[in-house]
Amino acid sequence: MDIKDISLHELRKMNDCEGLVLQGCGGDLSEWVDGINDMLTESGILQNGSKFEKAYSFKNGDLTCLLFPFENVQLDVGKLAIWRLQTRNDFGSTWLSDYAENSLGGYIQDKSETEDFGMEMM
Incomplete structure (x- = not known):
């Protein structure tokens, strides 16, 4: 299992992915991941032995x-x-x-394409 810390800025750039966000997770985050995997397996949500192998941690x-x-x-x-x-x-x-929409003001787009285009015009 991999839990990666990310910034709110990185989170706002994840417009190509969907997922489940849990808020107010205290203590050992690996215990949260294990517990959620167990709960979702017991509820028949995670199927065919599948588990969340990766999670992202962030502070807001x-x-x-x-x-x-x-x-x-x-x-x-x-x-x-x-x-x-x-x-x-x-x-x-x-x-x-x-x-992202309700707590962070929406997703942000990568501006490098716009900046590159502007540089070519000059």
Whole structure:
């Protein structure tokens, strides 16, 4: 299992990915990942022995948050959507796209293409 620390700026550039965000994760983050994997397996959400092998940790204000990206994991999205709604009050569960839009002001685009274009025009 790999938990990578990322900045809010890096998070806002992840517009090509979707995932589950949990807010207010205290203590040992690896225990959170293990616990969420166990909960989602028992609920029939993670399927065919699939687990979240990668998670991202980030801070927003005083909250430590975890992002579980949906890449390389087999899951029942319908059951996960219901689980997310049921755990909203306990875990602050939300989708990455909703979190980026509602808590961070939206995604940011890589401006290097625009800057390169501007340089060519001069």
